[in-house]
Every structure is written in structure tokens, then in C-alpha cells.
Amino acid sequence: MTNEQIKMTILSTATDIGAEGVDDVFGWGLLDVEKATKGPARFDKRLTDEKDVVLNVDNNNANYYGYNYNPYQFENDISGDVGLVKKGNGHLILSGNSTFTGKTELQQGSLAIYGKHYYSPMVIKENSSLYTRDTDFRHAIENHGYYYNNGRTSVNNYRATPMAKLITSNDAKLVVNGEADLNGSKVALYSKEYVTNNGVLSMPLVAQAIKGVPIIEPHGMYSVVGNLEDNALHVELKRENVLSYLKSNVKFVDVMRENAAEAMEKTMVAIDNQLPTYRSLLSAPITKVLAELQQGKLNDKNEESTFDKLSGQIYASAQALTFQNAEAVNKDLSNRLDTLGTSADPTLASGAWASAIYANGKLTQPGFGEGKTQTLAGQVGADTMAADDVIVGAAMNYSKANVTFNRYGGNSQAKGVGVSLYSRLNNIYSTPVYLQGRLGFGSVNSDVERELVQETQQQKRKVNHRDKVISAYIESGYNLKQNDFTVTPFMGIAYDNVIRGAFTETNSQLGLTAPKQAYAQTSGLVGLRVARQLRYANGMKTTLQGYVNHQVAFNRQDLSYTAKYTGANNVLNHADFKVKGIGLVKNKTWLGIGSTTEITPNTTWYVNYDLKLENTKGYNNVVSTGIRVKF
Secondary structure, three states: OOHHHHHHHHHHOOEOOOOOOOEOOOEOOEOOHHHHOOOOOEEOOOOOOOOOEEEEOOOOOEOOOOOEOOOEEEOOOEEEOOOEEEEOOOEEEEOOOEOOOOOEEEOOOEEEEOOOEEOOOEEEOOOOEEEEOOOEEOOOEEEOOEEEEOOEEEEOOEEEOOOOEEEEEOOOEEEEEEEEEOOOOEEEEEOOOOOOOOOEEEEEEEEEEEEOOOEEEEOOOEEEEEEEOOOEEEEEEEEOOHHHHHHHHOOOOOHHHHHHHHHHHHHHHHHHHHOOOOHHHHHOHHHHHHHHHHHOOOOOOOHHHHHHHHOOOHHHHOHHHHHHHHHHHHHHHHHHHHHHHHHOOOOOOOEEEEEEEEEEEEEOOOOOOOEEEEEEEEEEEEEEEEEOOEEEEEEEEEEEEEEEEOOOOEEEEEEEEEEEEEEEEOOOOOOOEEEEEEEEEEEEEEEEEEEEEEOOEEEEEEEEEEEEEEEEEEEEEEOEEEOOEEEEEEEEEEEEEEEEOOEEOOOOOOOEEEOOEEEEEEEEEEEEEEEEEEEOOOOOEEEEEEEEEEEEEOOOOOOOEEEEEHHHOOOOOOOOEEEOOOOOOOEEEEEEEEEEEEEEOOEEEEEEEEEEEEOOOEEEEEEEEEEEEEO
């Protein structure tokens, strides 16, 4: 407010003392602080130089969803003899009776009128919005912008331009005591309560006379039909199929958004089927939230982001990281065994070793959010010659992995521990054929955090689930040795099984709840390794290694899972749905190089780099380094 408007507020809310009205002794009267804090009580030409009151209300803390945390509100009854011009993109509420007689011109932003009486003629300019609720307008409303009616509102006359829109709830009614000139304008319908596919009938506008034919459309996730009859607008409002709505109203539709829409549709169908028998379901929290979703109140930045947040793909896609980490451990141990088999001496002694692993990569599949991964891990182990040409060992590993998905997919952090038993039969100094393998067991503690859609606010929720991992790998190859150079063609079979624990996203009606689920993939691989030993004058040596292999899964494991919305759990029957995510690919290629160097006769240091390529886009980089000490 300007200084003049603050002055107007103070004077117009003063308590009249002395002679009635403004007098020479007491002026406008005695200051009433409490009343003055509620806004002006009079738009008086004596205080405005006979001009209309111009209020410039800027954006007053609009929240993420477009609603105002703290809109400006005038609570006093306002009388007077001049008008009101509303400017600025903010929101102003007039909650008292307004009996000032000048014209109201809404030029920018929005104005809400919640008083019972409004005497001022109203003009709504383009891109401006008027909100009314159970108000009696003594004059006309001229609409060039947006008029939201929420209740029984009466008006002398109503005139709309072709670009104007009247948005009304199905239980509201605009009563025009004179003529309603609709002039090809739009009338949009929504419902405060959940609407089933059976529909509801309403009569949102009645008049003494109606001129022109409106364009009737839904305001939200509905379908609507209507007609003019007996100077009244009759409409039928039904809910629209969520998937159909998505395809009609969202520019970019992919598998992830379609899956979220299908899940929502499955839940709404369950409500539609149960409501005729259980009317109390209409007041259930899940139904109320879905009603807000139908109205569009849960849209934050746009509908695309709302459907992205409704997707629970992270609980499927993040399992790919668990499989990826199992592969990284396999590679580290496979490299370890190959080093023992190709570069160790015939009198290999017992030894202990430790390694550190760093991996990063990308999880991607067309139609889903993309995940960037990072893993830090360590392994310690010991091995020995259990018999002639038989190496056996055991190892423990610990890992911290993280994946972050775009498109509001969320973040998953997993801490894992595991044990492995490994063995190699024969080495290069005995026979050229070898057999090696690994059996591993692990436990993963996963924390998933993502944004959830809940009423008119954002909520980030962190959910924990505990997973179990079983991995097995067996490999056989043939060493072709020529002096210090070795070529080894090999083939192998890998098996990984992940049991994802149950989880529930609490405190959110549209959170997900799902039982535990098991995933498994078996794959075969063929490859080629090469190794070259470099010998030094002091008797020490370095072994350089490289390999390439192609891995083909016997099944392309779908990581989808069955879930329900948390609010539907124990409330709705047949409301479970399938949540899709990034799956495990069928084909992948591994490339790797490494070096093993004897530091002392009893100490060996090694480093390896492995690269996995998937689908031409997905990948995983693995760098490992370690040391082994012979006893």
C-alpha cells in the first residue's frame, strides 16, 4: 500500500467521536488500531482526490503449487463513493461486505470476494481472475478474463467476451437475475468431490434470459457434456480415463508416465466399483486426494512433473544398481583369480589381500528417468593352495552405492556387506585348461528418498528396505602360452539373485507400498584375455593384462514390481498395479586392462580398469586396486 492508502486505512477505520461524521474538532475520529490492521473501511473520494483506489498487489509469496501462503486480505466492510482498480500479479481477498458504489476494475492478478454483498459493478480484464463464494452482486459482471464461482452467487447481469472463461464447481450456481450474454465464451466445470465414471448432473448457471452459446469444457481430469434448456445450463460431469487424459493433455508421453497413469486409473476403477456399496469411501483420505488430483490442485510446475512424481520407478530401476555392484565384485575376484592362475609360481603360498573399488555409471532405458550411479567398495580376503593346482579363498566386501534419477525419480543410497568363496582349479604351470568360480552372499540396506505428491504441498520421504543378494560365477578357459605371452579364450556362466525387501511410503496417500520381490538373471559369456610378463633384472616381474568379453542373458529380467498406493492399502480391493522401471539388459560387453607388479618377493600390487557397455548408452566404469602379501 502507498502512504496515501495507509492514511486512508487509518482514517476510514477511526471511531467517530464528537459531531457525527468528519468534524473540525476530532476530524475522522479516534484511532482504532485493531480495525486498521484489517484494511480500509471506506473508499472515500475525500481521501483519494475523487479518484478510484488503485491497489498494486504484487506476488505475495506464491508457493510451489501456485497457491498463496499469505495473501493480502481486507476483512472490514468497505463502503464509499469511489471504485477499486486492482493491479499487480498478487492475490487480494475482500472478506467483508463491499458497498462502495464506484466500479471495480480487475486489471491484473486475482481478487477474491467472500463477503455477502458487493455493490460495485465488476469488470474482469484479460489475464485477470475473480473468485466468488455465496455473494450477492447488485450490479453486472463483465468478464474478459477468468471468473471462478464457488457457491451460490447472484448477479444483475453477466456478460462474457469470446475469450472469457467461467470456471465453476458442479455444486455451485451463478444466478443471473437479468440477462446472461455468453457470447461464445467458455464454461469450465470441476468437482470438489471425487467424480466417478458414472458422472454427476448439475446446473451451474441460470438466468432470466440467455444470449449466445457457450463452449463447455472440463476444468481438470474430467469429461463433460452440456446443453442450454429453459434459460439454464445443464451439464453432466464424469471422470476421464487417466491414460486418455495424459495422452490428450501432456505433450511428451512415455512408458514411465503411461505407467503412472495406468496405476492411477486402476485405483480409480476400484473406487468407482466400491462407492455404490460403501458411500463412506467418498470421505476416505485417498479419495479426497484423488479428487484434488482430478481438479489439478496437485500439479506443481506442470502436469508432466506430477506424473513423473507419481511414478515409483526408482524401486524397480535401483535394483539394476544392486545387480551392477554384484558384477563389479565378480570382476574384481575374477581378475584376482586370473592373476593367481597366470602369473603365480608353482609353489604358490598362502596369502592375504585387500582391494578398493570405485565405480560410476549410468542406468538408462528409453521411456524412463535416467540414473547416475556411483559406488565405493572394499574387499579383503585370503587364499591358499588347498591341494595340487587348487586355489581356494574367501573374501568379505563392503560397499556404499548411490543412484540419482532425473525427472523427480529420487535418490537411492545402498550400503552392502557380503562374503564370497572362490576357487581355481589348475594353473598355467600344470595344464592349459582351468576352471574357476565364485559364490557370494550379501545383504543390502537401501534408503530411498523421493518427492511425493500429497495434497497441496511437496513432501520428500525417505524409505528403507533391506535386500538379499546371491551371486554365483563359474568360468573355464584354455591358456595358450608362448614364453612370457599368454592368450586365453574363456567362457563362463553368471547367476545373480536379488530379493528386494518390502517397503511402505508412509504419511502420503499416493505413496507406494509393496511386498518383497525376487529378481534373478542367468547369463553366459565368452571372451578373450591376453597377458604379458615383463621381467626385471632383480628377479621381480610385472604382468600386463587385457580382456574383452560379451555377455548374453538367458532372460531379460524385468525389474517391475506389484504395488498399491499407501492410502488404498486395506481400503480398496483390486487396486494393486504393476510399477515399471529400467530392466536388466540382455546384451552387455566388458573391456578391461590391468597390471600386477611384484614389489617384493612376498608382496604384489595390482590395478585394473573395467568398462561395461550396455544398449549403446548405459555403462559402468570400475577401477580397482589392491595388494597381496604371501605368508
